[in-house]
Amino acid sequence: MTRAEQALARLCDALGPEAVLAGGPPAGDGAAPAPTLRPADPLALARAVALLHELRLAALVRGGGTRLSLGNPLRRTDVVLSTLGLEGVRDFDPGEGVCRVGAGTLLSRLRAQVNAGGWELPLDAPGRGSTVGGTLAAAAIGPRAQGFGAPRDQVLGLEVVLGDGLLTKCGGRVVKNVTGYDLAKLYTGSLGTLGVIAAAWLRLRPLPERVAWLEAAPASTETACARGLAAARRPTTRAAAVLLPAGGPARLVVELAGPAAAVDCDADGLAGEGAFGAANADALDRARRLQADPPRAGGLRFRLWLRPSRIAAVAERIAAAGGTCLLYPGLGQAWACFEPGAPASQDAAFAAVASAAALGGGGHCLEAGPAEARAGRDAFGDAAALVPLTRALKARFDPAGVLNPGRALGGT
Numbered sequence: 156m157t158r159a160e161q162a163l164a165r166l167c168d169a170l171g172p173e174a175v176l177a178g179g180p181p182a183g184d185g186a187a188p189a190p191t192l193r194p195a196d197p198l199a200l201a202r203a204v205a206l207l208h209e210l211r212l213a214a215l216v217r218g219g220g221t222r223l224s225l226g227n228p229l230r231r232t233d234v235v236l237s238t239l240g241l242e243g244v245r246d247f248d249p250g251e252g253v254c255r256v257g258a259g260t261l262l263s264r265l266r267a268q269v270n271a272g273g274w275e276l277p278l279d280a281p282g283r284g285s286t287v288g289g290t291l292a293a294a295a296i297g298p299r300a301q302g303f304g305a306p307r308d309q310v311l312g313l314e315v316v317l318g319d320g321l322l323t324k325c326g327g328r329v330v331k332n333v334t335g336y337d338l339a340k341l342y343t344g345s346l347g348t349l350g351v352i353a354a355a356w357l358r359l360r361p362l363p364e365r366v367a368w369l370e371a372a373p374a375s376t377e378t379a380c381a382r383g384l385a386a387a388r389r390p391t392t393r394a395a396a397v398l399l400p401a402g403g404p405a406r407l408v409v410e411l412a413g414p415a416a417a418v419d420c421d422a423d424g425l426a427g428e429g430a431f432g433a434a435n436a437d438a439l440d441r442a443r444r445l446q447a448d449p450p451r452a453g454g455l456r457f458r459l460w461l462r463p464s465r466i467a468a469v470a471e472r473i474a475a476a477g478g479t480c481l482l483y484p485g486l487g488q489a490w491a492c493f494e495p496g497a498p499a500s501q502d503a504a505f506a507a508v509a510s511a512a513a514l515g516g517g518g519h520c521l522e523a524g525p526a527e528a529r530a531g532r533d534a535f536g537d538a539a540a541l542v543p544l545t546r547a548l549k550a551r552f553d554p555a556g557v558l559n560p561g562r563a564l565g566g567t
Contacts, residue, residue: 162210162212162233163175163177163190165206165210166190166192166203166206166234169202169203169206170192170194170199170202170203174192174193174194174195174199174203174240175190175191175192175193176190176191176192176193177190189215189232189233189234189235190233190234190235191234191235191236191237192214192234192235192236192237193237193239193240194240194241195240195241196240196241197241197314197316197322197353197354198322199240200236200238200241200316200322200351200353201316201320201321201322202320203236203320204236204316204317204318204319204320204351204557204558205319205320205321206320207233207234207236207320207557208318208319208320208555208557211555211557212233212234212557213229213230213231213232213233213234213556213557213560214232214233214234214235214236214557214558214559215229215232215234215235215236215559216236216238216292216347216351216558216559217235217236217237217238218237218238218239218258218259218284218285218286218288218289218292219239219261219282219284219285219286219289220284221280221282221283221284221285221289221447222282222289222293222295222522224449224521224522224523224524225293225346225520225522225523225534226346226520226534226535226559226562226563227529227533227534227535227561227562227563227566228526228529228530228561228562229559229560229561229562230556230560230561230566231560231561236351236558237259238258238259238286238288238289238351238352238353239259239286240259241257241258241259241260241288241353241354242257242259242260242261243256243257243260244256244257244260244265244268245257245354246328247268247269247272248328249272249273249274251328252274252358252359252360252361253311253328253356253357253358253359254269254356254357254359255328255354255355255356255357256287256354256355256357257287257288257353257354258286258287258288258289258291258351258352258353258354258355259286259287259288260286260287261284261285261286262276262278262280262285262286262287262290263283263285265287269359270362273361273362274359274360274361274362275359275360275361275362275363276357276359277299277303277304277309277357277358277359277360278290278303278306278309278357279296279297279298279299279300279303280293280295280296280297280306281295281297281443281444281446281447282295282446282447283447285447287352287355287357288351288352288353288355290306291306291307291310291313291342291343291344291352291355292342292343292344292345292346292347292352293344293346294306294307294343294344296486296488297442297443297446298394298395298396298408298410298439298442298443298483299393299394299410299439300394300483300486300488301387301392301393301394301395301483301485301486302392302393302394302410302412303360303393306343306344307339307340307343307344309357309358310326310339310340310343310355310356310357310358311326311327311328311339311355311356311357311358312324312325312326312327312328312339312355312356313325313326313338313339313342313343313352313354313355313356314352314353314354314355315338315342315350315351315352315353316350316351316353317349317350317552317553318349318350318552318553318554318555318556318557318558319553319554319555319557322353323350325338325339325342326338326339326356327356328356341548345548345563346559346562346563347558347559347562348549348553348558348559348560348562348563348567349548349549349552349553349558350552350553350558351558363393363412363413363414363418364413364414364415364418365411365412365413365414365415365418365419366393366410366411366412366418366436367410367411367412367418367419367422367433368408368409368410368411368433368434368435368436368438368439369408369409369411369422369425369426369431369432369433369434370406370407370408370409370431370432370434370438371406371407371430371431371432372404372405372406372407372430373405373407374405375405376397376399376405376467376470376471376474377467377471378405379397379399379405379406379407379467379482380397380466380467380470380482380484381467382407382428383395383396383397383407383409383482383483383484383485384463384466384484384485385428386407386409386425386485387483387484387485387486388485389411389421389424389425390413390417390421391411391412391413391414391417391418391421392409392410392411392421392485393410393411393412394408394409394410394439394483395407395408395409395410395483395484395485396408396409396439396442396481396482396483397470397480397481397482397483397484398441398442398445398480398481398482399470399474399479399480399481399482400479401474401477401478401479401494408434408438408439408442409425409431410438410439442481445479445481445490445492446481446490449523450492450493450494450495450523450524451494451495452495452525453495453496453501453525453528454492454493454494454495454523454524455492455493455501455504455505455521455523455524455528456490456491456492456493456521456522456523456524457490457491457492457504457508457519457520457521457522458488458489458490458519458520458522459488459489459490459491459508459511459512459515459517459518459519460487460488460489460517460518460519461487461488461489461512461515461516461517462487462515462516462517463484463485463486463487465514465515465516466482466484466487466489466515468514468515469489469511469512469514469515470482470489472507472510472511472514473489473491473507473508473511475507476493476503476504476507477493477494477504478491478492478493478504478507478508479491479492479493480492487515487517489515490522491504491507491508491511501524501527501528505521505528505532508536509536509537512536518535518536518538519535519536520534520535520536521534533564533565533566535564535565538564538565539565541564541565542564542565542567545563545564545565545567546565546567549563549567
């Protein structure tokens with residue numbers, strides 16, 4: 156038997172043959188399908204990672220696969236470690252508004268279950284296949300982050316398997332249980348490079364009494380951003396998104412949610428400030444598609460975080476370079492999309508985004524793009540000062556480089 160065959164045999168013995176698939180989905184960046192491990196519970200996940208650590212095998216940690224392009228290309232992929240077997244709502248307390256859920260659970264399924272109990276899930280990551288674990292690992296947000304807050308703010312506790320197979324817990328079901336609480340914030344957004352999220356305790360929100368959608372077509376980017384920022388400051392605003400298609404008119408979409416009287420008051424106030432009209436419930440769908448849909452072959456999508464006061468100037472610079480923009484003015488967040496072109500066009504897009512991020516007093520990362528565009532570049536731009544810290548964390552939590560090696564800042 157080859158070394159690879161011996162490793163697969165040991166993994167089958169440890170997890171059971173039903174949890175080890177000889178082939179699986181592509182590992183990303185054009186790589187061929189790799190053997191896929193699909194543990195069914197946190198203990199099985201811990202056994203799998205411990206064995207990978209022992210065998211010195213590198214794993215691509217994969218949930219729903221909606222954000223495989225985020226981050227740097229992996230240096231090596233021996234197996235795909237799927238979290239989809241860690242599925243299901245383990246505990247839901249409608250009286251307290253908290254739930255414990257497996258990392259492989261689809262957001263859509265969890266949302267439907269908690270909605271039926273009178274609660275709202277404050278995670279809004281776009282993408283039909285988005286899972287709880289993937290959303291937290293990527294710290295992925297959608298337009299409703301204006302009202303919901305960041306994903307890490309919704310986490311009460313996590314169960315995480317570290318790179319040596321140790322199953323750990325931090326936090327708990329109530330916010331008063333703060334043991335290890337900051338570790339949950341560390342894991343959220345670490346792209347699965349420090350540990351594999353197995354399950355999470357999440358806080359929920361009561362379902363709003365009323366939801367309303369408004370939209371406007373401001374005459375300029377500056378006006379759109381100013382009105383979007385003003386709308387974001389209203390107490391019931393759950394989303395305020397500005398869409399700026401290349402060469403097309405701006406569109407501002409606002410979603411309000413909360414007590415009926417407060418929503419009506421804010422809707423009347425916005426209507427008095429600008430030419431807002433009523434919109435449909437799917438008004439935010441285009442924003443979600445820009446964030447989640449893969450770019451056309453050869454296209455690029457960047458995420459930028461900026462000072463809200465400079466977001467209009469940033470958008471104008473992106474537009475001048477031929478990009479389409481999605482802006483969340485109240486959050487200081489922007490997405491820039493570029494249609495496919497020649498390598499020189501890719502270079503121009505990277506340069507334009509780096510210049511725009513500097514103008515906005517923030518940073519940027521490449522969220523999606525072809526392998527050739529990512530080669531020789533750090534997906535997180537110029538953040539060299541943070542690389543030593545990233546490497547130190549990797550050495551502490553995953554010293555053998557088992558989990559998503561190379562994906563984090565600086566190829567860590």
